[in-house]
Amino acid sequence: MERIHKQQIVMNIPENLKFTKDHEWVKIDGGVAIVGITDFAQNELGDIVFVEIETEDEDLEKEEVFGTIEAVKTVSDLYMPVSGKIIEVNEELENEPEKVNKEPYDGGWMVKIEMADPDQAEDLLSAAQYKELIG
């Protein structure tokens, strides 16, 4: 997600999640990674009108594009935070993409990934590191 700049608004950054420099959050649940975009990212993008993920059942490498997210003004790619297989896509976003704006860490989740290498979780950012990243 390019074109990100600093915002004075206080952003919600849950302590129990991991993060990426691409402004995605990751919840590790056993060998499964649940992925969405952060509160900061949704705020920067503005009204989200379309989430397109057509990679269900595909095996993708870390940092590969697994989908795109369209806001009124911009389109951004969604990147794999870890390698693995997309085992589930949040189908509710098809009709309610605004959930990404309203509840980025809950109803706005995007995919579940069966991790190919659970050790990759160690490379993700902590809440404190992510907070530092977005200033």
Place this chain on the structure above:
Amino acid sequence: MQKTVLYDIHKQLGAKIVPFAGFEMPVEYGGINVEHMAVREAAGIFDVSHMGEFWVKGPNAFDLIQSVTSNDLSVIPVGKAQYSCMPNDEGGIVDDLIVYHYEDEKYMLVVNASNMDKDWNWINAKNSFAAELENASDKMSLIAVQGPKAGEILQKLTPLDLVSIPFYAFATGEMAGKSDVIISNTGYTGSGGFELYLYNEDAADVWQAIMEAGKEYGLMPAGLGARDTLRLEAGLALYGNDLTDSSSPVEANLGWITKLVDGNDFTSRPLFEKQKAEGVDKRLKGFVLEERGIPRKGYEIVDADGNAIGEVTSGTMSPMLKKGIGMGYVKSGFWKTDTEVFIRIRNKDVKAKIVKPPFVKLK
């Protein structure tokens, strides 16, 4: 980077600020869709003070403007405004603009912020008529109040009878206690309303008075983001996207402001006469997506076999239709309404059909 005099107010309102045409401008306050719908259903207030205002005065003012613009200036009396276009010498467009016949031998040209310097230099270079020119852009602010409730809101703040100002006409008078405000029945949203040209020192007070007066009507501040989705739904062209230095007004469906009448000898007229007589190869057309997706500037327009037939110049998700809409230059053979075309979105050809803007039926 310049700021309009309303910058601090935008910050207080929580606006997201972006650089645009050399200005730090509010792109949205609470969300583009909410602001868009407020304008369609009630009213929105926009700061568009970045726009440029030039005065053209004196006995030769008419001749200068008539020669640099494609519309026929002779048809607008004092008190009327006219949408027009400044062609360049190669048959492209320097800018689109509104010309106000302010008083006898005095006109105001309102130009796009992104073209202000180019326009100013262009008009000066063409001023062999020695008309008097003044760039008042730094002294003037522009507040647009748009939407079905705009008139009622503003009527609370002025002794002038706003209902008596027809579309593309204006009156000058008092607004929210400030005098000399140009109250113009114009806009860029398709939902009606007024544009107020005022002195910088009056802008903040007038803005706040309108915000207060508009509360009971659901008036919202609206940013450049909603301005873009609103103008696109209304089928209004944007310079830099749909109009450029290399697109002709005939290609851009601005034939209606390219008046080939006696006494209107403007830049590149012979070229446009030829285009009107012989036809053109490409035209700006509107399209609606039949499948999910959002067209954006630069995307390719292709036929059913995947052959390139044009390029998208503007596109968005229509907040009213909840469908992707856009405009683009399309080659001949694909101009008829309902013609099937495809928009290439990230290697996928998404089905669309040609429509005649406006995309939304508005009052």
